Amino acid sequence: MKIVSWNINSLRKRQDRLFAWLENTTPDIVCLQETKCTDEQFPALALQSAGYDAAYHGEKSYNGVAILSKMKLKDVRASLCDEVVDPQARVISATIGNLRVYSVYAPNGQAVGSPAYKYKLEWYGRLRAC
Numbered sequence: 001m002k003i004v005s006w007n008i009n010s011l012r013k014r015q016d017r018l019f020a021w022l023e024n025t026t027p028d029i030v031c032l033q034e035t036k037c038t039d040e041q042f043p044a045l046a047l048q049s050a051g052y053d054a055a056y057h058g059e060k061s062y063n064g065v066a067i068l069s070k071m072k073l074k075d076v077r078a079s080l081c082d083e084v085v086d087p088q089a090r091v092i093s094a095t096i097g098n099l100r101v102y103s104v105y106a107p108n109g110q111a112v113g114s115p116a117y118k119y120k121l122e123w124y125g126r127l128r129a130c
Helices: 011-025 044-049 115-128
Strands: 003-007 029-033 053-057 065-069 074-077 091-096 099-104
Touching (some): 053 091, 065 091, 065 099
Antiparallel strands (some): 029 065, 074 091
């Protein structure tokens, strides 16, 4: 089984590259980070036509994660194991066969003491608790 993770840094800007790459490399599972598109903008139908089931959790301009799979995705969740609803689209997970797959875009640090730094520490605390 070929499993790949790719920080695509804007799916809309690299969509043609993604589809060419999928056709040439035929991975079984792909985890994407920084899709930077809303769920409505995600090319789910085109991916389905290319033979991939897709689960995605996006937001406009920032973050965004997805899982693409040649096999059916089950029990899709857009949260860490604590199931806290996070306004930032950073996690999606799904069961594929007997494997649980996570696509994660972890927050960076920012300045110590800033709200973003506090968010990062809290987020990593939630991750460690899983």
